[in-house]
Amino acid sequence: MTATPQAKRPGRPRGTSDTRNRILANARELFARNGIDKTSIRAIAAASGVDSALVHHYFGTKQQLFAAAIKLPIDPMSILIPLRDTPVEGLGHVLPAILLPLWDSEMGAGLIATIRSLLSGSDVSLIRSFLEEIITAEVAPRVDNPPGSGRLRVQFVASQLVGVVIARYIIGIEPFASLSPDRIAETIAPNLQRYLTGELPAV
Amino acid sequence: MTATPQAKRPGRPRGTSDTRNRILANARELFARNGIDKTSIRAIAAASGVDSALVHHYFGTKQQLFAAAIKLPIDPMSILIPLRDTPVEGLGHVLPAILLPLWDSEMGAGLIATIRSLLSGSDVSLIRSFLEEIITAEVAPRVDNPPGSGRLRVQFVASQLVGVVIARYIIGIEPFASLSPDRIAETIAPNLQRYLTGELPAV
Numbered sequence: 452m453t454a455t456p457q458a459k460r461p462g463r464p465r466g467t468s469d470t471r472n473r474i475l476a477n478a479r480e481l482f483a484r485n486g487i488d489k490t491s492i493r494a495i496a497a498a499s500g501v502d503s504a505l506v507h508h509y510f511g512t513k514q515q516l517f518a519a520a521i522k523l524p525i526d527p528m529s530i531l532i533p534l535r536d537t538p539v540e541g542l543g544h545v546l547p548a549i550l551l552p553l554w555d556s557e558m559g560a561g562l563i564a565t566i567r568s569l570l571s572g573s574d575v576s577l578i579r580s581f582l583e584e585i586i587t588a589e590v591a592p593r594v595d596n597p598p599g600s601g602r603l604r605v606q607f608v609a610s611q612l613v614g615v616v617i618a619r620y621i622i623g624i625e626p627f628a629s630l631s632p633d634r635i636a637e638t639i640a641p642n643l644q645r646y647l648t649g650e651l652p653a654v
Numbered sequence: 655m656t657a658t659p660q661a662k663r664p665g666r667p668r669g670t671s672d673t674r675n676r677i678l679a680n681a682r683e684l685f686a687r688n689g690i691d692k693t694s695i696r697a698i699a700a701a702s703g704v705d706s707a708l709v710h711h712y713f714g715t716k717q718q719l720f721a722a723a724i725k726l727p728i729d730p731m732s733i734l735i736p737l738r739d740t741p742v743e744g745l746g747h748v749l750p751a752i753l754l755p756l757w758d759s760e761m762g763a764g765l766i767a768t769i770r771s772l773l774s775g776s777d778v779s780l781i782r783s784f785l786e787e788i789i790t791a792e793v794a795p796r797v798d799n800p801p802g803s804g805r806l807r808v809q810f811v812a813s814q815l816v817g818v819v820i821a822r823y824i825i826g827i828e829p830f831a832s833l834s835p836d837r838i839a840e841t842i843a844p845n846l847q848r849y850l851t852g853e854l855p856a857v
Contacts, residue, residue: 570824571774582827606821606830607841613825614817618809621773622816624785627809637855638810642845652840 471509474499478520483574487517487584514585521577522565524558531589539593543608543644544636550612551632554620563620582609594647607646611639674712677702681723686777690720690787717788724780725768727761734792742796746811746847747839753815754835757823766823785812797850810849814842 477498481490492513496503510516515526530549537545554562569578587605595601615635619628645651680701684693695716699706713719718729733752740748757765772781790808798804818838822831848854 567774570820571770575825578825579827582821582825587827603829603833606827609827610817610821610830610842611814611845612817613820614813614815617773617816617820618785618813622778622781622785624782624790624809624812626806627813630806634856638849639813642814642848645845646841653837 470499470501470505474501474506474509474516475520478516479574479577482517482520482580483576486576486580487513492516517581517585521569521581522561524561525553527581527585531585534590539648540644542590542593542647543642544640546608546643547612547615547636547639548633551615551636554616555632559620563616566616567621582606596648600651604647604651607651608643611643611646615639673702673704673708677704677709677712677719678723681719682777682780685720685723685783686779689779689783690716695719720784720788724772724784725764727764728756730784730788734788737793742851743847745793745796746845746850747843749811749846750815750818750839750842751836754818754839757819758835762823766819769819770824785809799851803854807850807854810854811846814846814849818842 474495478490478495481495481498490513492506493503495516496506499506506516510519511526512528514528517523518526530553534542534545534549553559566578569575586609587602590605590608591601593601594604618624619635622628677698681693681698684698684701693716695709696706698719699709702709709719713722714729715731717731720726721729733756737745737748737752756762769781772778789812790805793808793811794804796804797807821827822838825831
C-alpha cells in the first residue's frame, strides 16, 4: 500500500474519523453477532457503505480490525505468530512469560477496561470469539494429542490465564496481585504445560 | 433462638422488609469500604438504626450477612467447615468437586449474575474481601509450608477456580463450557494440589 499524503503527518488519523468509527461500530456488531470466522471484511464494508479496500487500508487484516473493534491495544497475531517457533514443550512457560508483562505495561490499563466492560455487557461473545477463533485455533493444532484433544487443552490453559488476569488486575487479591509477572509465570508454567502436553483424564 | 410467631408461616420473611433491606444496604456498603474483618455487626446495626441482636436474628453470623449482602445463595461456611475434615492432600480434588456442581445447580444463575455485576462495578472489593478474608483465611493455615506461603498457595488455587468459572459460565468458550463438572474437577485437581502442597518457585 502506498503512502497517502495524510500518512506523512504523524498522529493524524487516515480517513475521516466518522468513517473509521462507523466501520469500527459495524465490525464490533457483526463480530459480536456472528463471530470472527463468519464475519467478512466485505460484510463490514458493505454495512458501512464503503469499499473493502478502504477497510483494509484503515485497519489491516481482519484480526487487526477485530483488535481495534474491541479496543485491544495490540494485534494478537504479532504475539501468536512468533510463538510458532517455540517448541510445544516450552509453550507452558513462554505463554505466560510473554502475556503477563503486557498486562503490567502501559497498555494494561486499556486491556483491563476492555475486559471488564466486555464481561459485564451483552458483547461477552467478543471474548468468546477471541479465545475460540484466534487463540484456540492458533495453538490447538500443535497440541492435538491424542487427536481431538487440542481445543480442550488450550481452553484449560485459557481458564488459568483468564483467572490470573481477573484475580490479579480486576479483583486484586493480595499478596497475589503484587507478585512479579515472572514469579506468576514460573509458578503457573508447569500447570499450563500439563494441560498442553500432559496426560489428562478422558483425553 | 426461639421461634417467633412469624417463623411459623413458611415463606413469610421475619421482620419488615424495609428494615431488612436497610440492613443489607448498609452491610454491603460497609463491607465494600472496609472489608469483612474490619466491619462489625455492631457497626452495621448502628448505621441501620437497629440493635445488633436484630441483625443476628435476621441474618445469623457475619459471614451469613455478608453472603446475603452480596446475594450469595449459600452460606460459604457451610461448605468450608466440612472441608476441615478433608486431608490437605485431598483438597486439590475435593475443592473443585464440591464447588463446580454449585455453579451448575439452580443457584448457579444467581451466582453468575452476582459475579458479573461485582466484576464490572465499583464494589469489586466485595469479591476481594470474600477471597482474602473468607477463603484464604480458612484454607491458608492448613497449607502454610514453608511458613508464610499459605496465602499465596490458596490464591493460586483461587486464580484457577475463578478462571474456570469465568471461562465456563460467563465467556462460555466451547467445548470447555460443555464439559461435565466432574471432568473439569478431575482435570484441574492435580494442578490445584500442586499449588497447595507442591514445590513452587521461590516459595
